Amino acid sequence: MAVAKLNEYAQKARLDLRYEDVGCDGLDHIRTFTMRVILDGKTYDGVGKNKKEAKLKAAENALSILSEGTIDPLGKPNHGTRVNFQDNSCAETNFIGYINHYCQQTNRSQSYVEEERRGTPDKRQFFFKVIIDKKDYPVGEGKSVKKAKQNAAQLAWSALQEQPDWDRQVYHVLYFFKSLNIHAVRVQLLNPFIPLFSKDAVKDQNTGNSQNETSIESRFTLDFDSMEYLGIGAFGRVYKARHKLLEKDFAVKVVCLEEKSLREVGTLSDLLHPNIVRYYVSWLEHSEYQGDSDSTDSSYLYIQMELCDTKTLKEWIEEKNTQSLQDSKRREEGLSIAQQIVSGVEYIHSKKHIHRDLKPANILFGLGGEVKIGDFGLVTRDDDGDALIERTKDSGTVSYMAPEQNKKNYDRKVDIFALGLIFLELFWKVSTGHEKMFTEARCQNLPKDFPQTFLQENRIMELMLREKPEERPEASKVKAELECAKTFNAQNERQKNATV
């Protein structure tokens, strides 16, 4: 297979090989994906119906060009000499941003120095070099100051990667940032002075020779103990673990480093609210805790979060449904849960995010019993507008997705629709075998008897389940209506008790 062949080639020739996700084009049914091979700084693109196919095409393209001998695969950048930068294939890449980020994360100083200026005013050539921590990098040339600086940054970037202390993780994460357009995610990048992975030369047991192999210590096992497996999601495993220093339990989610996981930490790090699972920090490791993956290329993102109860709202609902009658306790508890969820959603929307995957299984309880919205893997910016294909349906049959959600244009009101359905399950017994009731509710037909008992709640839920998103209320309005319902119900209860 071309990917394996190219890997082997890169390893033998000691060239740096990476794949970059360039993006996708077109509508859902005719979508094409572009993947890019970056081999020793040179790029080769491939297009396919999915990322795998695009990656294969990119690798095939690289191999075919390499075998034609149109480039010298072993050619290295000519450091220390002036380079007239011609390759425009990476013109879009913001190398100045990479250098900035790298210097910030590793506490290095940087400056751009103009070396020379040539030509007439209408045909200028600028020459700049980057100096990082007093070390000069090759001079880059360009028709404008910006272009010359950009080329100098690119040369510095490829020179940096050849340094013995270069950490591939810094490199990977920055490329992920670029492909995702994430600029402010608080993933802890590796600082070469405080290595996350300690690389100690170890003795080869068989030969007794000192090798360049690395023994990699995991931050997870260094900082935490008493790991306890909590559960598995579509993208990774979650463990309960005790922080040795803080002597406190946390939930640590271990996921393969990819778009979804970075999106999740990117969002979580933006949010701080009592009804949202609290995020603390994330870091990268080369291996998955107790993982069975044999891929040496993968990196794993460890996300340290607030530990919640293992019982989710899904179990709460199931438990309530085993009790025969609709009682006032369920109503009171359900209303309090609904209020907390909507508070969290109001906050998410105020931060210009859309959760997009609200469902009972993603709503947890804190150790003090308070509601915590979790699983931000599908969250998106309010202004993104990309279509969403449902990942998993709850219990295999019911869907919380708003009708417009599988089309391109939708907004935060998709969360309001999902909330409307969750409210129904909170208040009303929609047990197994009654899924038709749920389907009906999706078409704005709430159970016939529902309004009799839940007069106030019914009013707002009917609006929340409207087919047209613009007719659905904002989270703040839902919150206010629930407050009214609570007061109304309390008054009713008092009256009832007084007459008994």
Ligand SMILES: Nc1ncnc2c1ncn2[C@@H]1O[C@H](COP(=O)(O)OP(=O)(O)OP(=O)(O)O)[C@@H](O)[C@H]1O
């Ligand atoms: N902060 C947490 N505290 C306690 N348990 C958690 C925490 N976060 C997740 N879990 C549990 O770990 C399991 C996996 O969670 P995760 O968020 O990875 O996936 P999910 O929500 O089940 O699935 P998916 O990501 O596929 O929607 C779930 O059972 C969830 O209840």
